[in-house]
Amino acid sequence: MAEVAIVASAFGAQAIWRDGHAAWSRPARRAGAxxxxxxxxxxxxxxxxxxxxxALGTALAGEGLWRVWSTPDALYGEDGALDEAALSCAVAAGRALGARFVKLQLGGFAGDASAVRLASLLEELGARTGRTDERDKASKGPRVVVENGQLEQGGKLDQFIDLFNALRDGGAAGVIGMTFDIGNWQWPGEPPLLAAAALAPYVEYIHCKAVVGEGARRFAVAPGDDDTLCRAALALLPTHVPRGIEFPFDPARVEDDAAHYVEWLAAA
Structure with a gap:
């Protein structure tokens, strides 16, 4: 059974803005996350x-929940250069939260991974630069992972293949990992299953959602009973890495929905 994280937005963006993240920690734990x-x-x-x-990290830990820090900031700027300020800020926030993972967008990576500088900066910041199968290594610093986003920049399969190849060639293989978002590939028109097969060795955290709509008007939704894409993608990805629920729960039955989908995703 995989570990399951609930992404705060699953409870509704307005609910999180109104109540704060900590208010939803107990429902998350009751759901089995x-x-x-x-x-x-x-x-x-x-x-x-x-x-x-x-304080938030302490509250979440009090409910028995380990933490992920997610920022919309990108690891690489629009000019393709490593954004050291964004990385430093993200890791500092993750350390304060006591996070296991710090998740950024990939951004404008365009071939130069700045591998040596990235590795040395991660060391300076106290982030973990090696993958581990042990459960919670937050005490030794968070692990930085980059996520495929919904934009062309930072959402194309070739960018991720080139990134991990460049890190390997630069002597920095494994210094960061990947958050694989099954649904996000559909925004820039990339095939999720092809991406899963190509990137599985680098995946350390998975975001699960289905998608409805066309073009820019796509929306995340819960996978239906007849959804084959999520199951097929999960079958191609590592089975031992955590899986995150990143689709909205039904506001009329939030806690029941949360418990149902935590159980479903753990076993899918």
Whole structure:
């Protein structure tokens, strides 16, 4: 059975803005989740300060939940250069939260992975630069993972293949991992199953959602009983890595929905 994280937005963006992340920690735990993904874009600036993040991390840990820190910031800028400020800020926030993973977007990576500098900066920041199968290594620093996004920039399969090849060729293989979002590939028109087969060796965390709609008007939804894409993608990806619920629960039955989908995703 895989560990399951609930992404805060699954409870509804307005609910998180209104109540704060900590208010939804107990429902997440009652649903059977092992982890909670905190979203920077659903926080007021004051709530993202170090003391506030430490308090939030303590509250989540008190419910038995390990943490993911998610930021919309990108590892590489639009010019293709490593964004050291964004990485430093993300890792510092993750350390304050006591996060296992710090998740960024890939951004404008265009072939130069800055492998040596990336590895040395991660060491300086106290992030983990090696993959581990042990459960919670937050005490030794968070693990940085990059996610495929919904935009062309940072959402194309070739970018991720080139990134991990460049890190390998630069002597920095394994210094970061990947969050594989099954649904996000559909926004830039990439085939999720082809991506899963190509990137499985680098995947350390999975976001699960189905998608409805066309073009820019696509929306995340819960996978239906007849959804074959999520199951097929999960079958191609590592079975031992955590899986995150990143689709909205039915607001009329939030806690029942949460429990149902945690059980479903753990066994899928």
């Amino acid at each position: 092992q982890a909670f993904e905190v979203r920077r874009e659903l926080m007021h600036d004051a709530d993202a300060q170090p003391d506030a993040l430490r």
